[in-house]
Amino acid sequence: MQISKNLSENMIAIKETFRDCGDVIMREFVVGSGKSRIFMIFTDNIVDSDTIHEFIMTNLMGLYKECDESGLLKVLMEDIIAVGEVGKIDTLQQVVDGVLLGDTVLFMEGNEFALQVSTKGFPSRGVSQAQTEVVVLGPKDAFLEVMATNIVLIRRRIRDSNLKLKRKKIGRRSKTDVALMYMEDLVRPETLRIVEKQLDRMNLDAILDSGYVEQLMEKHWSSPFPQLQMTERPDKAASALLEGRVVLVVDNTPVVVMLPVTLNVFFQAAEDYYDRWAIMSFIRTIRYIAAMVAIALPGLYIALSVYHPELIPTALAIKIAATRQNIPFTVVGEVVIMELAFELLREAGIRLPSPVSSTIGIVGGIIIGSAAVEAGIVSPTVVIVSALTGICSFVIPNVALVSGLRLCKYLAFLLSAVLGLFGLWVALLFILAHLCSLTSYGIPFMYPFCSASVNDDVDWEDTVFRMPLNKMKRRPIFTKPSARGRKGGA
């Protein structure tokens, strides 16, 4: 609906739209010699009151000069309102969107336009430390719930005019701001095109978290593995941009979305690039081994101890058998008990405040574990297997990937319990085939472990091993082919 020249009509329409919205402030006042009526509207608490009082109200009442109604808009924009971002809008829907976003809108008699003045001032916590991607070395700052601050945190790290930003509003009711950031000279155009199309097609009531965006953009929605990467670290987001990836900053969310992805990027931590290559390569290798252990260890233990004890060296087999004496449950039952207990402890630890959660970890891990062994409910070997599996899953630096691996662990566990080692192999091949079938914006999920020849095998330099920074001369596959060369290394 277009804005009318008649101020009263506009006021009636706006008052009807915001009926019973107690936080929306509307004020009508006259300026000059009483001829010019102005109607102002904004939402309380999401605006910066100082800006409204000092740069709009004070100036309007103090600096106003008489002029005819049609010239009023120009005078306000050019001479009176001392705010950087001021724009003309002509529909009531734009007015509503602006007001709910934290802007102030001014209607004037005789004008079929309104003025939208940027007065956003959301309540927000300060920049704090990362909670889930903690590093020993490197920057400690993390994203916030305020999109503008998040964009600043990225911009501070990349002072390049090639860093582009497109804003979109998603969610019929929430109208959540989403910023699409990319390096113009590095991003693959086809990736950008698909992402924009996906964002434009999103049709739902609200985007309350970047997790919504992640799920709606994943091509293989049935997969337990994440096909987009989330991070709360600005340095990681900046690094992704410099690799030609696209970053989506969603308002009200302290994590940003990065795409495309491969399995490999989920094993990369920000810290990997802040310390010496040799030690970080070693740690990367450990992470990959840990991932395999996290999937296969419980299943392997069941397969070997139940179906193929002949594969275990005799001395070890005897020890395991000795620890199982007087245990009332089968090996499978024992593992199920311990894995469930571990899952419960993990959930309890996440939901509780951090001082209590560490207590739960200690109580659960040590006291309940040793009590269960002493009570003869489970054998010490199973406690070791479950604990090792759990620890290995925590070694992987991405929570979403760990969740996927947890589900895979249960598949391997189930098939091993039914078919022994053969079942474990079937489960592993099933998982591998599934992973190999996944793609993220045209890039195989398992790249560069497969199809590496597409980028002349250079992507191996940042996989299981991380080469020295000065040896990393090429950008990864995410970058458009013509921009893969790096001058002077990473």
Added chain:
Amino acid sequence: MFAENQKISVRQLQVLLLLYYFGTTALFLPSDAAVTGGNSGWIVTILWGVAASFLAVLFVYLGEKHPSYTAVEWYRRAFGRHLGTVLALGLGGKIIFDGAMELRLFCDIISSSMLPRTPQWLIIALTLFLCCLAASYGIECAARSGEILFFAVLIPLVVVLIFVAISTNYNRLLPVQMPAFSSLRESMPFFAPLLQGFMVFLFIFPSLEKRRHMKRRIWLTCLAATGLMTVLVFLSLAVYGTAALSEKLLPTLQMMERVSFSGIFLGRQDLFLLWFWMVTTFLYVTSLIFFGQELCSRVFQSKKNKRNLWLFLFIPLLFVVALLPKDMAEAYWLRIRVTPWLSGIFFVALPVLMLFIDTVKGRGGHE
């Protein structure tokens, strides 16, 4: 968007070909080589391997002449629409037979060595399900899996072979003798399964990207596979001697059982090395199912996105045919009797004939 184009690279083809060579054939071959070639069984392996590698080059030559053709178009072009369709359907039969026998032999080995009390149909059904799932993802998925699994399976195998080689006395192989022509002729049926992986050449060319130096690369791959196979036969002969080796059913696995690594967690690595054959069987049967789907899609001109519907034809057929033989011995006997004929027709006679027809009619053009 290189992942969305259903193409595989020549490197991926090389990996797949190498792994196809080591299907269940590698488990039986040393024994067969000893029966037919005696002490010179390893030389017989080299000769047949080299011959197979030249055949592979012929396929690549044909493929480069008609890069958009699969066997269906090749046959129809060379022999006319009707006869071509009949031959293509015959090839479909070979796909089902090869796949079913590979499944049956592998599942029999699993059943006898790992799960003696589990019903065999369950093992076959589960393996078949896994292969069908992978086939439904397309050949790209199989190729990517192959690239990853290649290192996971081949490195342990090579390590074990090195340890066997170190701990073996080679006196049994002496004196070295050249095989007689008669033994070469007799060994042909036993070495025919070596060609089983060549099925890939009949379907893969439209799915290949960047065919640089393809003839040389495929030839070298076949030679590498021949080399590895020869090592298996050579070591088996050295470890057991001709007479004992001829009596063994799965000498390759038994040979690996002999090696023990001090301090290693595993008591028996032979069972773990069955993982290698699980992988090769998985990839081989997956590819066969995919090729079968491709064949049916092209013969009956069904839409590409309906390709997976053909799985409903292949799953029951493979399952039933795999269950037909009474036991592993009968399955093996059946394979030795049937495979040489089918391989002779589809991998030797027809390609040579097609090359001849192409040459006479001046068809095809190199890229």
